[in-house]
Amino acid sequence: MDELRPGDHACLTYSDAEERLDIVAAFVRDGLGAGERVICFTDPGDPPDLAGELAERDVKPATGGQLAIRDNDAAWLSGGRVSATNMIEMLSSELEAAHRDGFAGLRVTADMCWATRPVAAVDELLVFETRVAGLFAGGRLTAVCQYDRQSFDQVTLAFAAKAHPRAVAAAVYHEDPLLRICRQHAPPGVRLAGEIDYRRVPELNQALAEALRLGGDIHVNLTHLRFMDAAAAAAVGQAALSLQPGRAMAIVCGRAVRKVLALVGVTDQPAVRVRLAHGRP
Template identity: 30%
Template sequence: MEHPERTERTVPVERLQLGDHALMEAGDGESSWAVFTAYTRTSLARREKVLLVIDPDDLQDDEVVALLDQSGTGASAARASGQLALKRTPQMYLPDGRFRKERTIELYRAEVERAHEEGWAGLRVAADMGWAPRAGLAEEVLLDYEASVAPLFADPLFTAICWYDRQRFGRGLLDGVARLHPLRVAETSGTRADFVETLREAVAARQDTSRPTRITLDLRDLCFMEAHCAWQLISLAGSLPRGSEVTVHCGELLALVLRQLGADNAPQLVLDVLAEEGAAG
């Protein structure tokens, strides 16, 4: 069968809106979980339910929650309230050991309805697609499935990231999958050490213990910030002399994380918050 060509755009994971169907290609688990953490934190802040569909050999459920909690997502509380759900790929794609396209689509539609009935603003899914080569699924069957899920995204309550590991899928298949996803999630760039060192250098270059200092950071396009980096920002701002000011231009979600981690306790830190399209108000 022929598949329609679509214009693909690459966006930061926080910019995904309800109704978006996005592809994520990844080559290592660490960068993937950085994206999923940002995705989860964004979704929970918007009062949307999150469903992570994980490979059976990936982290255990408690390990997933602990990893998400390290970055200030509030995953433990969200799991307890039902806002965060974890499933393994066989539950959604191979419940009887066989893949059936229509059944899988209905399972996801039921999850959307359940999230709505529970009072959440929508459902966000991130699914590891590594089950397909394990099950010996033909590439044409997988592409047909990806083309067939489009009606799910006509419902403005549903968003999904399909995660394809480059080590498990060939380039030809990945190119075909990319044509069926209107969006691609941007990979995270930079490291914790790079961010912290740059921040310290900026503070050190302007700090004079006898005089207040003023620093401006434009983080409006920041895709992801680990809790450790956020704590470093708050701590370094709080260490500046009285009367100093570190102004951070950022989006609502990053501001929320900074405040949850104690930004209001550092009077030197000023958050200039830019409203984000689609964020809950």
């Protein structure tokens, strides 16, 4: 995401819904900050309140029509069918409107799962991704197309990766069946999911060290962490101790993980703020 530039057409393949929302939020926030018009095409009810999810990830409310959230079905499947030509014409019209209204450019992110609908032909998706390239030539359109790995077959995912000049993803420091450690884009920090013990402390330290170098407060998202041992909790505490004055560490976690953090003294540090994740044990 940090390397995405105006005129880029990027592909985001995801399997983690939270990670996807982080990346989308970073994409939207950067566009609003650059004075671009931003349109998010999303599936109805996924998530049910995209605006709220963006707000939780430090995306400030936009005025003057700068940010629009639109239903995929209404946009792509109007009249019960979809065509690549109509989709490209619609984006071209939006690009002209953004220019006419004085925006620096147009930034679009779209959940492409509309192509899996019974009334949609995946062939039209392939045509769209091939022909839409011409709209990016002027450097005024930037887009991220989102592909859920659980919704698309491997052939379509491979085509999507090839059709897009760029790809965006969270930096992953470790991933195996038990644990995933990755960078959190918005708010900036680190996300852990699964179970972590002393054997993965080096990977955790690497993730925390990079978050420290970013500046500002650090957000450690442990919402989906089921187990943490004392060694891993101590690593989080050491990172908090290294914060410069004025910086803070915000941790969100379940009750079981909070108990371990408390046992090693992390929750007692003045620079640490701990919030219990809603609905987590």
